[in-house]
Amino acid sequence: MNRVRVLLLNAAVGPFDYSVPVGMDLPSGSVVQVPLGPRRIDGIVWDSNTLDAQEVEASRLRPVSARHDLPPLSAPLRRLIDWTADYYLAPVAAVARMALPSGSLLGPGRAITEYRLGDTPPARMTPQRQIAYHKLQGAQATVRELAALAGVSEGVIRSLVNSGAMRAIEVPVGRPYPRPKPDHITPALNDEQQAAATRIAQAVAASEPTPFLLDGVTGSGKTEVYFEAVAQALRQDKQTLLLLPEIALTQPFLTRIEARFGATPVAWHSGLKQTERRRAWNAIISGDARIIVGARSALFLPYADLGVIIVDEAHETSFKQEDGVRYNARDVAVMRGLFEGCPVVLSSATPALESRVMAEAGRYESLVLTHRYGGAQLPRIALIDLTEDPPPRGQWIAPPLLAAMRERLERGEQTLLFLNRRGYAPLTLCRNCGHRFKCPNCSAWMVDHRLSGRLACHHCGHAEPSPSACPECGESDCLVACGPGVERIADEVAAIFPEARRAIVTSDTIWSPDKAAEFVAAVEAHAIDIIIGTQLVTKGYHFPNLTLVGVIDADIGLEGGDLRAGERTFQQIAQVSGRAGRAAKPGEVFLQTRHPDAPVIDALVQGDREAFYAAETQARRDANVPPFGRLAAIIISSEDHDEARDAARQTGANAPELDGFAVYGPAPAPLSLLRGRHRFRLLVHARRNVEMQRIIREWLDPLRWPPGVRVAVDVDPYSFV
Numbered sequence: 192m193n194r195v196r197v198l199l200l201n202a203a204v205g206p207f208d209y210s211v212p213v214g215m216d217l218p219s220g221s222v223v224q225v226p227l228g229p230r231r232i233d234g235i236v237w238d239s240n241t242l243d244a245q246e247v248e249a250s251r252l253r254p255v256s257a258r259h260d261l262p263p264l265s266a267p268l269r270r271l272i273d274w275t276a277d278y279y280l281a282p283v284a285a286v287a288r289m290a291l292p293s294g295s296l297l298g299p300g301r302a303i304t305e306y307r308l309g310d311t312p313p314a315r316m317t318p319q320r321q322i323a324y325h326k327l328q329g330a331q332a333t334v335r336e337l338a339a340l341a342g343v344s345e346g347v348i349r350s351l352v353n354s355g356a357m358r359a360i361e362v363p364v365g366r367p368y369p370r371p372k373p374d375h376i377t378p379a380l381n382d383e384q385q386a387a388a389t390r391i392a393q394a395v396a397a398s399e400p401t402p403f404l405l406d407g408v409t410g411s412g413k414t415e416v417y418f419e420a421v422a423q424a425l426r427q428d429k430q431t432l433l434l435l436p437e438i439a440l441t442q443p444f445l446t447r448i449e450a451r452f453g454a455t456p457v458a459w460h461s462g463l464k465q466t467e468r469r470r471a472w473n474a475i476i477s478g479d480a481r482i483i484v485g486a487r488s489a490l491f492l493p494y495a496d497l498g499v500i501i502v503d504e505a506h507e508t509s510f511k512q513e514d515g516v517r518y519n520a521r522d523v524a525v526m527r528g529l530f531e532g533c534p535v536v537l538s539s540a541t542p543a544l545e546s547r548v549m550a551e552a553g554r555y556e557s558l559v560l561t562h563r564y565g566g567a568q569l570p571r572i573a574l575i576d577l578t579e580d581p582p583p584r585g586q587w588i589a590p591p592l593l594a595a596m597r598e599r600l601e602r603g604e605q606t607l608l609f610l611n612r613r614g615y616a617p618l619t620l621c622r623n624c625g626h627r628f629k630c631p632n633c634s635a636w637m638v639d640h641r642l643s644g645r646l647a648c649h650h651c652g653h654a655e656p657s658p659s660a661c662p663e664c665g666e667s668d669c670l671v672a673c674g675p676g677v678e679r680i681a682d683e684v685a686a687i688f689p690e691a692r693r694a695i696v697t698s699d700t701i702w703s704p705d706k707a708a709e710f711v712a713a714v715e716a717h718a719i720d721i722i723i724g725t726q727l728v729t730k731g732y733h734f735p736n737l738t739l740v741g742v743i744d745a746d747i748g749l750e751g752g753d754l755r756a757g758e759r760t761f762q763q764i765a766q767v768s769g770r771a772g773r774a775a776k777p778g779e780v781f782l783q784t785r786h787p788d789a790p791v792i793d794a795l796v797q798g799d800r801e802a803f804y805a806a807e808t809q810a811r812r813d814a815n816v817p818p819f820g821r822l823a824a825i826i827i828s829s830e831d832h833d834e835a836r837d838a839a840r841q842t843g844a845n846a847p848e849l850d851g852f853a854v855y856g857p858a859p860a861p862l863s864l865l866r867g868r869h870r871f872r873l874l875v876h877a878r879r880n881v882e883m884q885r886i887i888r889e890w891l892d893p894l895r896w897p898p899g900v901r902v903a904v905d906v907d908p909y910s911f912v
């Protein structure tokens with residue numbers, strides 16, 4: 192057969208068939224270059240039985256131009272790509288692009304040129320050069336990366352190179368990574384840990400495609416358990432993919448892996464430099480990289496030989512991608528394990544309800560750790576009813592929590608205050624005329640960030656300097672901050688305990704792996720008494736001297752009222768509580784609430800997670816919502832309000848009427864304006880046994896919209912805004 196079907200990667204057309212030049216070997220999965228009109232573009236040879244293309248006579252086919260020097264994408268990976276595209280209603284090419292990180296990686300070359308400043312400054316200093324010269328001391332990267340780092344144009348960097356102020360360094364990208372050793376340092380597991388570890392290791396040894404739910408209370412040592420699965424994969428010369436939700440937090444984690452296996456793992460995330468990315472990529476595809484720690488984007492990479500996939504903190508909603516291909520990495524990981532023939536471990540102290548239901552149904556194998564490691568006790572959780580015990584006016588920390596904090600300071604122990612709100616205040620208004628500061632691009636309030644002196648929109652990134660006067664009435668000294676964010680709580684702590692050393696932990700302060708490492712070191716060295724943080728501090732940390740957790744507003748997550756509001760509140764509070772008393776000293780948690788009788792709050796205080804899961808499962812079953820019924824959101828947007836509304840109405844009017852398939856809306860989305868686009872939503876609610884995706888495809892595919900309209904489908908949505 193001298194014809195191949197090619198999936199085109201960076202084109203809105205295709206797939207197309209091409210002829211195979213004599214002497215070129217093109218098995219399925221080969222990465223190739225093909226002609227398209229006058230251009231040449233990258234593509235992948237795909238299985239013609241899974242991908243339809245227009246039939247073209249053999250004589251009219253154009254030949255494949257070249258084959259890239261890469262191993263072909265494996266059959267299991269191609270199957271995963273097909274499955275993902277089908278399930279999430281995404282173009283196959285869009286999913287396949289996630290397996291091939293960027294065009295520049297496909298080109299030839301064993302080295303990349305990086306630049307760094309030399310010893311002598313440039314003879315002629317312009318203001319831009321001055322900035323670059325200042326910011327790039329000690330840095331080494333490509334021209335583009337240096338420009339981004341310094342905040343100047345690439346031209347400025349190039350001019351520094353040409354003037355001789357920067358020198359070129361060839362960085363080889365094929366350098367091998369040090370090999371981790373399965374038994375470098377092995378901990379003694381307790382009985383529960385040992386039983387779970389043995390079972391997973393056995394599944395790795397047998398290449399069993401079993402999904403495991405590793406469900407263990409906070410501090411039970413789940414990490415040590417799944418490390419045994421990693422060790423088993425290493426013994427068999429296979430790869431481990433370890434997915435983490437928040438990449439900024441990986442540095443302490445990488446250190447922990449290094450301590451256990453004697454070598455740092457290979458990290459994969461969006462913050463990698465091009466040389467690092469290329470080196471990692473080569474090692475992943477050749478099999479040289481044995482332990483790969485990554486964010487969800489690592490899930491689609493072409494691993495040479497996967498032995499096990501681990502999803503840590505598997506309940507985290509950040510595994511759900513909210514743009515482009517809207518997939519859930521937790522669910523896709525289970526499918527990848529199935530196709531690759533390897534076990535998948537979903538590890539969590541507060542599993543997603545979906546995962547619990549799968550385990551109860553016997554589809555996942557359940558491994559349970561009921562106790563904290565080393566005899567530490569779970570913390571005692573107490574309520575502060577804010578209606579009875581309110582803080583003084585203009586403050587947010589109630590007297591019982593303040594008293595507990597004072598005790599900790601006196602005893603030299605650490606406190607963590609949790610409030611899931613970045614910035615100083617979520618809303619700023621004018622006392623004089625009532626003006627509220629709103630984002631010009633979104634239907635959202637501007638958040639006051641005092642540390643950086645700005646008002647910022649958390650949806651589109653729009654920011655402006657904090658105003659001194661009201662733009663509406665012109666009065667000065669009339670702007671009031673409404674409600675607290677972590678910065679405001681930190682100010683309150685500073686006013687009450689001026690001697691206490693504080694750290695604010697949010698994505699604004701911990702924005703890089705280095706910053707995370709710095710923070711951890713400071714807490715461990717007891718250079719910090721009180722941590723004030725958002726959800727960034729709820730996971731993974733193990734600070735033995737931290738014995739008090741205060742939840743400033745336990746009700747905050749329940750306000751939105753979406754499908755998972757109760758579940759998310761339970762998970763966040765259980766996780767943040769789990770940071771208290773993890774070693775010898777017992778922990779204590781205070782929840783500040785206005786709804787002491789809410790079932791979620793009650794379950795947390797009683798420490799009765801089984802009751803919470805049982806009630807929540809029943810409620811979902813009764814409403815026939817996920818994981819029992821199915822949901823899909825259709826978001827229709829345009830820069831023009833009426834165009835978006837009309838397209839949404841037309842879509843709704845064409846909705847099929849079928850048994851077990853209901854369509855609600857369209858209605859303006861809660862965030863009706865986002866990044867300058869007006870948004871309308873339709874919600875599909877289907878019974879489990881209905882082929883929801885096929886019906887949606889047949890409904891939407893024939894519809895035509897004006898060029899300014901975008902239609903996004905979100906299968907199994909997590910976001911309802």
Ligand SMILES: Nc1ncnc2c1ncn2[C@@H]1O[C@H](COP(=O)(O)OP(=O)(O)OP(=O)(O)O)[C@@H](O)[C@H]1O
Pocket residue numbers: 378379380381384407408409410411412413414415539540564730731732733769
């Ligand atoms: N068998 C063991 N031997 C020695 N130390 C252990 C063992 N098991 C756990 N630990 C230690 O106990 C602490 C908690 O373990 P780990 O971080 O694995 O818990 P976890 O279950 O992942 O917790 P969380 O879900 O709260 O993050 C860590 O410092 C870990 O090194």
Ligand SMILES: [Zn+2]
Pocket residue numbers: 630631632633635648649650651652653866
């Ligand atoms: Zn905005």
